Amino acid sequence: MAIVFLTITPLGTATPSVSRYVAGVEKVLQASGLKSQLTAMGTIIEGDLDQILRVVRQMHEHPFSQGALRVSTSLRIDDRRDKKDHTIAGKMRSVEEKLRE
Amino acid sequence: MAIVFLTITPLGTATPSVSRYVAGVEKVLQASGLKSQLTAMGTIIEGDLDQILRVVRQMHEHPFSQGALRVSTSLRIDDRRDKKDHTIAGKMRSVEEKLRE
Amino acid sequence: MAIVFLTITPLGTATPSVSRYVAGVEKVLQASGLKSQLTAMGTIIEGDLDQILRVVRQMHEHPFSQGALRVSTSLRIDDRRDKKDHTIAGKMRSVEEKLRE
């Protein structure tokens, strides 16, 4: 199980508003059935890494289909193999426990 | 107003669990009074960029005070000057509106 | 043609030195035949995006085979479709020309 943080940004879009592209990319993710969480700075996805990367590849392609000529995609993979509970909820729980100490 | 995504990771910590360090860094942020949101892959901070960078500098220092010998800090600044509502909530609203269309 | 910047970091290693892992990952890349450039902060790769992502997937796996329990991989894809000369050398040339102006 991996957790991935993803930001997809089209460049040269004439206006600085890119939420239309972000929403299009998010719909591709939602159609994949992968567990994810949208944030103001990118999307967190959890699941099998190979499956995530296949969906990221489709998401990266989407802004081009909407007219973008250049897309910058940033991806951070957190892959941990010594722990069963390597999930978005598990990581949050772990930090929140320590915050209460 | 800027929005910043921040991940602080100590390297060479003997075990792969770093939530203790993450919680320590988060407490520095909470003490700053800046508006922020903790996620499973980093923290989103909103506010005046200079003030954010001062707090990020303190946060980056914290793992060293807990024994870390090497710290990797990733920061992404989204700074938009043509719009009043450039906030975490404003960005979320903008994408969610387009998702409903 | 895409250009990718890639950093692969194992977490929870016995010491803060990770160059052994970085060299292992680099050998996987060199065996792929893809054009690349090693820097002090990551590796720049140029080529067909699908081919690059396949090799990145193998590179990400390598530290686990060397004993790492957790791997953090950061990837930035710069994909530009309006220009033939979207290469490492082409981008450098473009900035260097403007630096001379």
Add this chain to the structure above:
Amino acid sequence: MAIVFLTITPLGTATPSVSRYVAGVEKVLQASGLKSQLTAMGTIIEGDLDQILRVVRQMHEHPFSQGALRVSTSLRIDDRRDKKDHTIAGKMRSVEEKLRE
């Protein structure tokens, strides 16, 4: 001594070409006297972290002075305190030695 990898990208520019902005940002860095290396995907800077962050703050501001309305700045700090030779050249040497083994 810290090593920083930095990418500064204006969003919503008229065309996908941003090398004009990149060159402007690079001139701010060159004027600072900090040791740095330009790559096709960003700039590597080495030196005192506080001094680097002051210059990064000026670099981030520059595209706005050239008409940009939104700037996305990505920064990765590699800060290591157990080693004297934590420099761009030192890191390269360390990996290259292991590549020859």
